[in-house]
Amino acid sequence: MGGAAMTRMDAVPARAPAAAAAAMALAEVRRAAWDHLAAQALEPNAFYDARYALPAYGTAPHLAPQALLAHAEGGRVLAGLLPVVSAWSALRLPVPALVAHQPYAPLTVPLLHRDHAVEAAGALIDAAAARGARLLSLPVMVLDGKAYDAFAEAMARRNLAGIVHNRHERAALDARQEAESYLRAGFGAKKLKELRRLRHRLDEEGIVTFALARGPAEAGPALERFLRLEAAGWKGAGGTGLGQKPGDADFARRAAAEGMFEIGELTLAGRPIASGLMMRQGERAFFFKIAYDEELARYSPGVQLTLELTRLYAADPDITLIDSTAAAGHPMIDHVWRERLSVGDLLIPTRPDDAVAAAITALMAARRGARSRLKALLHRDKPAKEKRI
Structure with missing residues (x-):
């Protein structure tokens, strides 16, 4: 599996004092x-919010997560944070590498202070080196964002x-656009008319409402309804639903109690x-999970919900982008949200021209390739219904 080497940026900005x-x-x-x-992050990542990360790691205490940190302004300001675990804990590879691996985290963009981004990125690399790591792995890193640029310069x-x-x-939504014009331009008048027809048919079954649960008092009960709805579908049958394992359900409830979730219903x-x-x-907003009543699949309830969320967040002046957090080529969201985020696994050696880091990189690539081939074989043998994501 090939990789693309990053190149040195043409313009080198004036250096701020080094971060510790x-x-x-x-x-x-x-x-x-x-x-x-x-709150001051150069590029948002809600999965590294303390209200999410701490409950998520609580589902896997054996990972023993560490935080790589960067401090600026004489130690007065926390300027960078990246949760990591050993390559053995994350990948079962006995190599000197640290991996930004966290349960239920489809994004590993580190938190970098917007006023100290390059220096903080460099300090995180230095912190990994000080821990004895020859390689720092950031799987699912946004490659066309400001945090990536800061790491490239560092x-x-x-x-x-x-x-x-x-x-x-993967799909994303530029939420600065007017929703109806955006949907019309993406779907085309014919497809949008068909979705409206399905919505009218759904209305004939009973009163249809859309609401957003915000804050712990609303999100807690809404989460329980989500877990029941997900468990009733193919994820529940396959044992992969968020509420299938007690630890996972506890994590979601803790995050909801911390006010982490907004739940559209x-x-x-x-x-x-x-x-x-x-x-x-x-x-930035993040579309983490979706569940729908499969007995009503003929009305496309998941798509109908996504349309409502599109309208809601497009009207929110505080949100400029929504990351779908979905897999590439997702059969539903790719047809609704047309913007794309470039993501990939960023592998950073902590020493120049290091043969050990190069060997670890090759080993990780081989492992990933083997897992991808096995996943494709298993996916091919699943019943058609289970292939829906």
């Missing part, structure tokens, strides 16, 4: 500093050549027929 590198157990990071960094200053594997695109005569877990950080 550090590391500690993730649970020991001072919460107020973490929350402040999330690597250039250290004469490091990063490698990108598994580059692909489409109901028919008072019962949920589609539900979506949303998160937000800064000017």
Whole structure:
């Protein structure tokens, strides 16, 4: 599996004072500093919000997560944070590497303070090196964002050549556009008319309503309805639903109690027929999970919910982009949201021209290839209904 080497950026900005590198157990990071960094992040990542990350890691205490940290302004400001685990914990590879691996996290963009981004990115690399890592792996990193640019510059200053594997695109929504014009331009008048017809047919079954549950008091009960709806479908049958394992359900409930989720619900005569877990950080929202009533699949309830969410967030002046967090080529969301985020696995050596880092990179690529081939074989043998995501 080939990789694309990153190149040195043409323009090198004036250097700010270096940020100090550090590391500690993730649970020991001072919460107020973490929350402040999330609010000032150069590129948002709700999956690294403390309200999400700490409950998520609570499902897998054996991972023993560490936080790579960067401090600026003489140690007064937390300027960078990246949760990591050993390559052995994440991949069962006995190699000197750290991996940004977190349960239920389809995004590994580190939190970098917008005023200290390049220096913080460099300090995170230095912190990994100080822990003995020859390679720092950021799977599912956004490759066309500001955080990536900061790491590219930090690597250039250290004469490091990063490698990108598994580059692909996933759907996103530019939420600065007027929703109806956007949907009409994407679907075309004929398809949008068909979706409206399905919605009218659904209305004939009973009163259809859309609502967004915000805050712990609303999101807690809405989450329970989501878990029941998901468990009633193919994910429940396959044991892969969010509520199938007690630890996973506990994580979701803790995150909801922390106010992490906004939950969009489409109901028919008072019962949920589609539900979506949303998160937000800064000017970005994240579409984390969706579930729908499969007995009403003829009305496309999942698509109908996504249309409502599109209208809702397009009208929200605080949100400029929604990351679908979906796999490449997703059969539903790719046809609704037309923008794309480039994502991939960013592999950063901590020393220039390091043969050990190169060997670890090759080993990770071989492992990924073997897993992809096995997954394709298993997916091919699934019943058609189970292939829906």
